Amino acid sequence: MDSAFSSADLSAIWLTFKLAAVVTVILLLVGTPIAWWLARTRSWWKGPVGAVVALPIVLPPTVIGFYLLVAMGPSGPLGQLTQSLGIGLLPFTFAGLVIASVFYSMPFVVQPLQNAFEAIPERALETAATLRASARDTFFSVVLPLAKPGFLTASVLGFAHTVGEFGVVLMIGGNIPDKTRVVSVQIYDHVEAMEYASAHWLSAGMVVFAFVVLLALYTLNPTGRRK
Amino acid sequence: MKFRPLFTLVVFVLTLFGFSMQSAHAGEKITIAAAADLKFALDEIVVLFNKTHPADRAETIYGSSGKFQTQIRQGAPFDLYFSADIAYPRALKEEGFTASEVQPYAVGRIVLWSTSRDAARMTLANLADPAIRKIAIANPKHAPYGKRAEEALKASGMWAKVEAKLVYGENVAQAAQFVQTGNAQAGIVALSLALSPELAKQGSYALIPDKLHQPLEQGFIVTRRAVDNPLAQAFARFMVSGEARAIMSRYGFVLPGKVE
Numbered sequence: 242m243d244s245a246f247s248s249a250d251l252s253a254i255w256l257t258f259k260l261a262a263v264v265t266v267i268l269l270l271v272g273t274p275i276a277w278w279l280a281r282t283r284s285w286w287k288g289p290v291g292a293v294v295a296l297p298i299v300l301p302p303t304v305i306g307f308y309l310l311v312a313m314g315p316s317g318p319l320g321q322l323t324q325s326l327g328i329g330l331l332p333f334t335f336a337g338l339v340i341a342s343v344f345y346s347m348p349f350v351v352q353p354l355q356n357a358f359e360a361i362p363e364r365a366l367e368t369a370a371t372l373r374a375s376a377r378d379t380f381f382s383v384v385l386p387l388a389k390p391g392f393l394t395a396s397v398l399g400f401a402h403t404v405g406e407f408g409v410v411l412m413i414g415g416n417i418p419d420k421t422r423v424v425s426v427q428i429y430d431h432v433e434a435m436e437y438a439s440a441h442w443l444s445a446g447m448v449v450f451a452f453v454v455l456l457a458l459y460t461l462n463p464t465g466r467r468k
Numbered sequence: 469m470k471f472r473p474l475f476t477l478v479v480f481v482l483t484l485f486g487f488s489m490q491s492a493h494a495g496e497k498i499t500i501a502a503a504a505d506l507k508f509a510l511d512e513i514v515v516l517f518n519k520t521h522p523a524d525r526a527e528t529i530y531g532s533s534g535k536f537q538t539q540i541r542q543g544a545p546f547d548l549y550f551s552a553d554i555a556y557p558r559a560l561k562e563e564g565f566t567a568s569e570v571q572p573y574a575v576g577r578i579v580l581w582s583t584s585r586d587a588a589r590m591t592l593a594n595l596a597d598p599a600i601r602k603i604a605i606a607n608p609k610h611a612p613y614g615k616r617a618e619e620a621l622k623a624s625g626m627w628a629k630v631e632a633k634l635v636y637g638e639n640v641a642q643a644a645q646f647v648q649t650g651n652a653q654a655g656i657v658a659l660s661l662a663l664s665p666e667l668a669k670q671g672s673y674a675l676i677p678d679k680l681h682q683p684l685e686q687g688f689i690v691t692r693r694a695v696d697n698p699l700a701q702a703f704a705r706f707m708v709s710g711e712a713r714a715i716m717s718r719y720g721f722v723l724p725g726k727v728e
Contacts, residue, residue: 330651332651415602415604415652435538
């Protein structure tokens with residue numbers, strides 16, 4: 242019997258997980274300060290910044306794909322920056338996909354973190370301050386433990402949403418094996434070429450993956466009324 | 469009277485449905501699914517056709533030939549199907565999805581196209597130039613123009629030298645768009661796209677000798693669902709008219725029954 246996944250499928254799976262892992266780590270690093278600021282600020286900018294972060298939820302992936310393709314191109318602002326830094330152009334590269342995915346999955350990391358930070362009572366922070374804890378101490382000994390469920394949700398959603406990305410990748414990826422051909426694109430190609438058996442294996446794998454991830458999230462992180 | 473939001477919402481949604489069900493006019497309507505290389509040529513032909521049939525309306529959808537074939541098998545509402553590879557409509561004919569013979573309408577050509585350098589002076593051998601970092605072609609797995617591009621690169625002995633630089637468009641129009649935005653420095657696209665007014669002013673091209681690849685024999689069919697639609701038959705006849713053929717040959721298509 243043929244194995245369920247071809248070597249091209251396996252490399253697409255590996256690439257997808259690599260992309261999602263890199264993007265999740267970057268988003269936790271970048272998203273945490275943004276979420277903290279959004280949760281604590283009284284600035285007039287809170288509304289506009291929150292709206293910009295949430296844009297990818299509402300916008301079609303084609304809008305993000307189109308603008309990134311133009312912006313990262315040789316005459317776009319990002320493209321000119323990367324060229325002057327000697328990196329070259331980003332479309333059709335793994336780095337380009339990482340940047341696109343960071344934009345695209347940002348709200349799925351920032352919003353759970355923001356909710357978690359907002360739920361931390363002001364008193365906990367004040368108590369830490371009266372105990373002369375430094376900002377760093379407060380973050381690691383008070384904020385982080387209290388916001389743990391938020392970090393878990395943010396990581397899982399950021400990872401899963403990057404795995405589920407398709408439109409943006411199709412528009413800026415160029416379908417290159419081991420660099421930009423992720424599972425969702427590989428499935429699309431199988432369907433287009435009428436290789437339904439291969440498409441089924443990968444698609445069913447995605448369904449199982451998505452279910453397990455969400456089940457784990459809801460089990461570890463029950464929402465609603467707590468006992 | 470008490471305001472009932474749910475009732476209001478239901479009425480509103482039903483009204484919207486009513487509008488969308490209502491046909492805009494009394495005439496016939498056809499939907500044409502066409503390969504991406506026909507984008508500009510068929511648009512012109514359809515404009516002309518609609519002028520001669522003012523009461524009716526023909527609409528076009530462009531995409532990859534393989535995708536449309538799958539969709540027609542699954543009952544997609546297309547009345548005519550123009551494929552960049554005649555093998556696809558032939559398969560549909562055998563499976564009984566058609567209401568006409570498979571009609572060859574053109575032979576396509578592939579060209580080397582670039583917006584950043586003078587492609588008219590280039591050959592496939594120039595693609596080895598390290599300054600050309602990315603080369604866009606349509607996906608050979610399911611796009612006929614991609615298959616022919618791959619064959620030409622292999623036949624010219626360039627495949628091994630350029631394979632690492634290739635990026636794949638979902639169809640030939642996306643491959644052209646990768647070049648147009650400057651993200652790929654060169655591409656192998658359809659002559660019909662390189663000759664379109666939109667793209668012709670932005671780049672230059674060199675024909676790729678057609679002995680390097682299998683012919684891009686293209687064919688169309690009237691689908692089974694349009695068997696009783698006279699407008700679909702009228703459009704099929706219009707495609708072989710002098711006017712339609714003139715437009716096709718202006719876009720670089722070699723027409724059936726005409727020796728180059």
